[in-house]
Amino acid sequence: MSDKHRLRDANFPSAREEITDHEADFPAAYRLAFRDNDFLLREELRGLRFHLELQKPEMILKEHGVHSTIAVFGSARFPSPEAAAERLSAAQAGGDPAQIRAAKRAERNSHYYQQAQRFAQLVTEHSLNCADNEQLHIVTGGGPGIMEASNRGAHEAGGRSLGLNIVLPHEQAPNPYISPEFCFRFHYFGIRKMHFMLRAKAVVVFPGGFGTFDELFEALTLIQTGKSRDVPILLIGHEFWRRAINLEFLRDEGVISPEDVNMIRVVDTAEQAWHEIIDFYNLSPGECPSD
Template sequence: MPATIDKNLQKHLDQLQKELREPAELFAKNGIHNTIVFFGSARIKPQDSTQSEMDRLHRDFKGVMMKDQEEWDELDRASHAHYMSRFYEAAESLSGKLAHWSRTHFSTRDQHFITTGGGPGIMEAANKGASQAGEPTIGINIRIPTEQHPNPYITPGLSLHFETFPMRKFWLMYFARALVIFPGGIGTLDEFFEIYTLMKTRKATRYIPIVLFGSEYWKELINFETLVRFNTLDRSSLDFFRYCDEVDEAFSFITDEIMRDRERSGS
């Protein structure tokens, strides 16, 4: 008697197959072979939004002699949000510069498309920068209950929607020629470490330059030196990524590495 696959498992297998085949057809149809992928928090807002909130709170605080803890906490959260908003502006600027560089340095076939997870925050900023530079930009979204909804700067026809994380990660990675990772939460960490592991174990088919943008955030969040000190990570493994704090620095590193890789591969 032939073995039969559980119906629920078959349903998942069918979904995975669909999410492997349909994006492949879309990318082929649009001539997409290279991407520069931006990761980062969906919660980071543009500076004009956070500045408006700070202005409101400062107005509310004027003339109030006594303030309760809840009011101080609200001001503290708003201050942190305003501080983090600089990364929205940086992602927008860097994305725009990279999109313009791609257009001026490559043929249509070899263009490097700015790609994100398709949601708000840093993802929105990167799609916005490329869109305002007049270039197509991709969003690879995932259906989850909160935070993740397509931003308005994704090029029509290049917004993908996934039900499964494995296939979404596959397509975020497959055409990637560089990764720019801005401050983010668990999702950003998951994406970074998965790609970092592929690079470290040589399971990635080619070298992919990785930028960790915002050294203060990343060095406080992950102390790689501790891993090296306790011999759970080789120091050479730190060469797989680079900290950057300025848009021009990240731009130069990414573009130099992409061009160097093309020279090595003879493309």
């Protein structure tokens, strides 16, 4: 090797180069610290694990050029129209009134699945046709329901999307439509929620339960307090949200500022949500927002 090439050599071997297959033959104390799971999982190293959960997706997404996302939240319990129809048919065959009522409710709510799927298709199709290299990627919680619908819409449009799964007591498996290279798994809710907002150029929220409300109010709080820059927060479904949230009441009670009522927009369709984002960033066909 010439001296010229040696100028670029590292003085110290990398951690990967120093890994051996014989560590298991020695006492635990002898193992390299980063190869010792018992050590890494100690309570005292929780801060290090926070950092690792922050850094792993951050590094991978940067390597793939993912800079801008649209976070889509919503119920994990809303089925696709096909699954809802099958469930209703089975319930009617069984004859249990409670199961029939639940199946009819699921069938009614399955239109949100369709709207989430359609929204992700619109975003992805636009991004794939951008004049420059910047794109918007759909990011979801990686599970079923609205999350699956959104990842599915991006996948069927020919694009890539992100899934930020969380370890739960009732194990949540990633839906099959997440791009494999962007299928992440988290232990800490806080770090997961940070990743939702780090790149979000908009937050689109379908009806959902506690988790959906948690994600929605996290976004509202970050923007209200100035910790995050202003991005569109769009709620899908007037019928649900007019009963679930009453910002006017909070304003009238003086617990939020009058202008805070304007932080959200409620729409009913995927097209309306997408046009709100287009108007906010003054987009035109073939154009992407930039930082």
